[in-house]
Amino acid sequence: MPNNVPSVDVPEMPVDLPADVTLLDVREKDEWEAGHAPDSLHIPMGELMGRLDELPVDNAVYVICRSGVRSARVTQYLNANGWDATNVDGGMHAWAHYRRPMACVSGQEPEVI
Structure with missing residues (x-):
């Protein structure tokens, strides 16, 4: 993992993210579809x-x-x-461990793959 990357543990994040925060998932399509x-x-x-250009600058x-x-790496x-x-x-993995809300594209039980 790159050095000097600002980081946050899942429990420190608000459950409902404020409107001025974007959660960017950089996994592959199949990973995202299985659970996000x-x-x-x-x-x-x-x-x-x-x-x-899809990522809000502000x-x-x-x-x-x-x-x-x-x-x-993306954060850096x-x-x-x-x-x-x-x-x-x-x-x-931490998101699921702390039982944060997850969705699955197929409507099945979400999972982290």
């Missing part, structure tokens, strides 16, 4: 550079992946390019 945080913005890490951004490694990149980004430590 409701209202998260899904932009896979590999597509991020081509889709930066919002604080929490970045999440499965475990926190990919999201740490966003902070170097003008965003206020924070990595979510433990990623969706």
Whole structure:
């Protein structure tokens, strides 16, 4: 994981994120479809550079992946390019562990894959 990346533990995050905060999920499509945080913005890490215009510039951004490694890299990149980004430590594994709300595209029980 990159050094000097601002991070937050899931229990420290508000359950209902304020309107001026974006939760950015950078996992692959199949991971996101299996289980994701409701209202998260899904932009896979590999597509991020081509889709930066979808990311609100004025919002604080929490970045999440499965475990926190990919999201740490994205957080570092966003902070170097003008965003206020924070990595979510433990990623969706921690999100599920702390029983935060999750949704699944198929309507089945959400899971972290």
